[in-house]
Amino acid sequence: MMHFNYIIAMLLITLGLYCLVLKRNLIKLIIGLAILTDGIHMFLISLGYRMEGIAAIVTDEMTSVPSNFAARAVDPVPQALVLTSIVINVCILALALSLSIYAYRYYGTLELEKIRRFKE
Structure with a gap:
């Protein structure tokens, strides 16, 4: 079965x-960067998904049947990596938007070709 x-x-x-x-x-480049990173985040979370999974928290009940716990526990590493990546992505997008506002105030446009012509 194909996973949507x-x-x-x-x-x-x-x-x-x-x-x-x-x-x-x-602005369109920044939106494209946000969409790209959201797709990567969704892909990484999908890799770590397990049907009917349980949290990887070890309790006394889980130690009695370790094979059952290992078969059902979800790996928390992809979730932690994606959460860290989301925080970094928000910072990068905020910086990129502030730089684009500065470029618009300085050059009067957001088109890269016009900005390159002004630079020369």
């Missing part, structure tokens, strides 16, 4: 790459 979350994650990654490669507006 992988398909949606790949569509988000493709859409984000499309925006990064073909768009020339700073």
Whole structure:
């Protein structure tokens, strides 16, 4: 059975790459970066998903049947990595938006080609 979350994650990654490669507006580039990272986050969370999984918290009940616990426990590492990545992504997007506001005030445009012409 095909998992739809992988398909949606790949569509988000493709859409984000499309925006990064073909768009020339700073705001559209920043939105494309956000979409790309959201697709990567969705893909990583999908990799760590386990059907009918339980939290990886060891209690006294779990130590009596360790094989059952190991078969049902969800790996917390992808979730922790994605959470850290989300925090870093918010900081990067905030910095990129503030730089684009500064570029608009200085150059009067958000188009990369016009900004490059002003630079020369």
